[in-house]
Amino acid sequence: MTVVLKLGGSVITEKDEPETLDGRTLTDLADAIAEADLAGLVLVHGGGSFGHHHAAAHGVSTTEGTRDARAAMDVHGAMTTLNRFVLSRLHERDVSALPVHPLSAAARDAAGDLSMPTAQVATMLGEGFVPVLHGDGVVHAGEGVTVLSGDELVAHLARELDADRVGVCSTVPGVLDADGEVIPGIDSFEAVADLLGGSDATDVSGGMAGKVRELLALDAPAHVFGPDALGEFLAGGSPGTRIG
Ligand SMILES: Nc1ncnc2c1ncn2[C@@H]1O[C@H](COP(=O)(O)OP(=O)(O)OP(=O)(O)O)[C@@H](O)[C@H]1O
Numbered sequence: 569m570t571v572v573l574k575l576g577g578s579v580i581t582e583k584d585e586p587e588t589l590d591g592r593t594l595t596d597l598a599d600a601i602a603e604a605d606l607a608g609l610v611l612v613h614g615g616g617s618f619g620h621h622h623a624a625a626h627g628v629s630t631t632e633g634t635r636d637a638r639a640a641m642d643v644h645g646a647m648t649t650l651n652r653f654v655l656s657r658l659h660e661r662d663v664s665a666l667p668v669h670p671l672s673a674a675a676r677d678a679a680g681d682l683s684m685p686t687a688q689v690a691t692m693l694g695e696g697f698v699p700v701l702h703g704d705g706v707v708h709a710g711e712g713v714t715v716l717s718g719d720e721l722v723a724h725l726a727r728e729l730d731a732d733r734v735g736v737c738s739t740v741p742g743v744l745d746a747d748g749e750v751i752p753g754i755d756s757f758e759a760v761a762d763l764l765g766g767s768d769a770t771d772v773s774g775g776m777a778g779k780v781r782e783l784l785a786l787d788a789p790a791h792v793f794g795p796d797a798l799g800e801f802l803a804g805g806s807p808g809t810r811i812g
């Protein structure tokens with residue numbers, strides 16, 4: 569059973585305070601992960617206040633790039649710092665987590681299509697490790713370096729690894745309707761397009777609308793849920809909003 573799980577940057581950081589961790593929530597999520605069956609689990613985390621502030625400050629998005637290596641390193645460096653925090657919380661709980669940094673492995677062609685090998689991720693899984701990837705900068709033909717979102721990585725990994733389940737843990741308990749209630753299931757983008765906004769915080773990669781679009785394109789069932797429901801998802805449950 570292969571499960572791809574994203575820990576939203578807005579969950580594990582204080583998204584409005586540059587480079588500030590939400591240590592308490594990250595600890596709770598690490599506890600839930602440590603209690604779960606870890607075989608086949610691939611983790612991805614987003615940028616929150618580590619990646620998005622730097623990307624926005626340099627005018628870099630998923631489509632607008634930079635050829636300034638220092639700007640690219642501001643984004644990448646902040647993301648590897650956040651990745652170290654996530655890894656250390658997992659190691660403290662004896663989770664055999666190993667990092668995979670997309671900047672050094674991935675590329676986009678001129679049309680923006682992503683390529684990234686996944687043999688290292690599959691081999692880590694085969695050897696009993698938990699790979700931990702993250703949103704990052706990515707070299708992009710014709711643009712320099714653009715942003716690769718964790719949501720895009722989740723979709724890529726789910727396809728390449730033929731995942732059985734996908735989970736996206738965000739600040740919200742699911743995709744919300746106009747009354748703020750969790751929508752149980754989404755089968756088409758058009759049906760919910762008017763409800764989906766970007767993010768409340770600085771976010772260069774599309775917020776909830778981008779997430780739903782990526783997840784709908786997958787074969788594997790995906791769930792969007794809040795931090796309280798991570799244990800339920802990892803135990804095989806279907807919390808929040810089911811997508812696809
Ligand atoms: N209909 C909706 N239902 C739920 N959330 C919505 C909706 N429309 C917009 N949003 C926003 O989407 C946000 C979640 O997307 P966001 O990209 O910020 O989360 P994340 O993946 O946890 O963070 P990051 O992108 O930093 O990894 C919510 O906090 C909310 O502000």
Ligand SMILES: C=C(C)CCOP(=O)(O)O
Binds near residue numbers: 577704705
């Ligand atoms: C801004 C960066 C580098 C990461 C974007 O990943 P996301 O938070 O999953 O959208």
